[in-house]
Amino acid sequence: MIEHFHSGTIDYDIVIRRGALGCIGNRLNVDRNIMVVTDDGIPADYIRRLIAQCPHSRLFTFPQGEKNKNIDNFKAILEKLLEYGFTRKDAVIALGGGVTGDMAGFAASCYMRGIDFFNIPTTLLAQVDSSVGGKTGIDFGGIKNSVGTFHHPKAVIIDPDTLETLDRRLLHEGLAEAIKMASTSDSGLFELIESTDDLRGNIDTIIARAVNIKKKVVEEDPDEKGIRKLLNFGHTIGHAIESLSGGELLHGECVAIGMIYMSDGEARERIRRVLKKYGLPTTCNMDTDALLSLIRHDKKREESTVTTVHVEKIGSYSFRKMTLHELGNCLKNKEL
Ligand SMILES: NC(=O)c1ccc[n+]([C@@H]2O[C@H](COP(=O)([O-])OP(=O)(O)OC[C@H]3O[C@@H](n4cnc5c(N)ncnc54)[C@H](O)[C@@H]3O)[C@@H](O)[C@H]2O)c1
Numbered sequence: 001m002i003e004h005f006h007s008g009t010i011d012y013d014i015v016i017r018r019g020a021l022g023c024i025g026n027r028l029n030v031d032r033n034i035m036v037v038t039d040d041g042i043p044a045d046y047i048r049r050l051i052a053q054c055p056h057s058r059l060f061t062f063p064q065g066e067k068n069k070n071i072d073n074f075k076a077i078l079e080k081l082l083e084y085g086f087t088r089k090d091a092v093i094a095l096g097g098g099v100t101g102d103m104a105g106f107a108a109s110c111y112m113r114g115i116d117f118f119n120i121p122t123t124l125l126a127q128v129d130s131s132v133g134g135k136t137g138i139d140f141g142g143i144k145n146s147v148g149t150f151h152h153p154k155a156v157i158i159d160p161d162t163l164e165t166l167d168r169r170l171l172h173e174g175l176a177e178a179i180k181m182a183s184t185s186d187s188g189l190f191e192l193i194e195s196t197d198d199l200r201g202n203i204d205t206i207i208a209r210a211v212n213i214k215k216k217v218v219e220e221d222p223d224e225k226g227i228r229k230l231l232n233f234g235h236t237i238g239h240a241i242e243s244l245s246g247g248e249l250l251h252g253e254c255v256a257i258g259m260i261y262m263s264d265g266e267a268r269e270r271i272r273r274v275l276k277k278y279g280l281p282t283t284c285n286m287d288t289d290a291l292l293s294l295i296r297h298d299k300k301r302e303e304s305t306v307t308t309v310h311v312e313k314i315g316s317y318s319f320r321k322m323t324l325h326e327l328g329n330c331l332k333n334k335e336l
Contacts, residue, residue, distance in 0.1 A: 001208055005132065005152070007219040014132060014156040014215065016208050021120060021159040022049055024093075028118055028155060030054045033090035035081060037104035039064040042096050042122060043165050050095055050120070058084050062103075066247075069099045069138050071147075077107040091116035091154070097123035098130035102148070105136030109151030119153040122162040124174025124203075125252060128181070128210035129231075131156045133218040144239075150223070158211070160204050172278040173252030175199070178210040180233050180255060183263070183271055185213045187315030194274045230317055233309040234258035237331070240294035244286050256280040261330055263311040270314055288331045292324055 003014040015027060024030070034054045038047055041064035051057050060080055062073045081092075092115065094104035101119050108117035121131040137148020163171060175193065182190035189209040196202045214231065221228040238258030242251055256275045260282050263271050272282050295306060305321040312318070322330070 001204075003208070003211055003215055005215050005219065007222045010134070010152045010222070012153060012155050014158065014211055016127075016158045016160070016204060016211065018159060018161045018204070020157050021046060021162060022053075024050065024053055024118075024120070024157055027157055028091065028093075028116075030056075032056060033058070033084065033086050035060055035077070035084070035086065035090070035092045036095055037062075037077060037092060037100055037107070038095040039068070039097075039100050042100075046095060046122065046162060050093070054093075064099070066099055066139065066144075069103050071138060071140055074103055074107055074138050077104065078111055081107070081111050086111065086115065088112045088115055091118060093118045093120060095120045095122065096126070097121065098126045101126055101131055102135070102137050102145070105134075105151055105153065106138055106148050109136055109149040114151060116154045117151060119156045121156065121158060123166060124163060124171050124207070125177055126174075127158045127160070127163075127207050128174060129177045129214060131158070132211055132214045133228075134222065158207060160207060163200070163203060169250065169279075171199075172280055173250040175206075175278055176252035176256045176259075176275070176280055178206050179271070179274055180259060181210045181213040181231070183259065183267070183311050183314055184230050184233050184309065184317040185217075185315065189213075190270070190274070190314050194270065194277070199278075229307055229319065230309050232307075233311065233317065234262055236295060236306055236308050236327070237261045237291065240291040241284055241286060243294050244290055249281065253281050257282060257284045259311075262308055265312055267311045267314050271311070288328060291331055292328050295327060296324060 001016050005012050034057045036057055037060045040061055060077055062068050092104050092108035094101040105117050108115050119131045121127045134150045134152035136151050137145045140147040217228055234255040238255040242254040259271050275282050305323050308320050308322050310318050310320055
């Protein structure tokens with residue numbers, strides 16, 4: 001299936017199709033210089049299949065992992081683009097997870113004031129979330145995503161078959177983001193994830209529906225001035241947990257715990273059950289003051305309050321401005 005992203009002057013297709021990695025020529029002009037950016041955890045077969053379709057390709061591979069989404073690798077991509085004589089007519093393709101997509105997109109957005117960028121996301125997190133929306137960037141000065149741009153891809157090509165090689169823990173981590181979107185915006189998708197005994201068999205539908213939510217939200221609010229904040233459900237506390245966990249917990253796992261704090265009643269019980277079903281954590285025994293201090297420094301803080309997203313009924317949400325005191329009470333009082 002194909003989703004079409006349209007917001008102002010930004011227009012591109014999001015293709016979701018098994019086998020799409022093998023026929024990218026349908027989606028982009030490969031008769032030009034193409035820099036394929038990938039990390040060393042991406043199966044060699046995917047890289048081979050992609051390169052085979054691009055007669056003028058160059059490959060940039062960096063070591064896998066969040067710590068490599070940094071200024072050194074960003075600089076190295078730009079140096080290679082210059083060295084190989086890339087012009088404004090040429091393009092960058094990201095093949096990998098969110099780390100690859102964010103950094104390759106950032107390099108494409110800066111090189112010669114912006115060249116074409118195509119994203120082929122290969123983790124579930126990147127397929128349902130990070131590949132759509134145009135946010136690019138790197139971690140800098142010890143802060144995640146502190147430097148970056150908005151630079152939308154010319155196309156996103158999602159091949160669910162690439163998930164076959166993805167580690168189960170990473171698959172479920174990405175599913176946490178789909179559960180996040182379903183909880184606020186699509187009760188039918190939530191029911192599907194809740195009831196299925198065949199996650200992989202239903203993954204195309206899950207990706208398509210989650211992408212549809214993300215796409216609509218970003219179309220409405222491309223610069224994150226309003227409704228796009230709903231994508232932060234579970235993230236205010238989740239980010240703080242992620243920082244404190246020191247890499248022990250994955251991003252989606254921290255968001256999973258964060259969603260429990262920001263939901264109530266029956267919705268909270270359903271979210272808890274579905275997270276447990278996929279082995280995602282629902283509790284945390286971290287120090288409340290340490291978490292609060294991290295939230296205080298969160299870049300999304302507006303003066304003395306934080307805008308949080310709450311779910312009381314699956315498929316709907318509300319925004320609440322919470323003071324740090326209220327967040328502290330929430331952390332202390334919610335029996336997880
Ligand atoms: N731009 C956005 O809007 C946005 C949104 C959410 C998250 N992000 C960013 O996304 C990043 C996290 O992305 P991620 O979870 O995809 O992590 P990741 O890119 O580090 O990928 C995780 C691991 O999976 C491996 N991998 C990827 N695809 C594979 C496959 N098909 N088979 C086998 N192994 C594979 C990679 O080598 C890597 O080791 C973070 O940096 C986060 O800030 C960005």
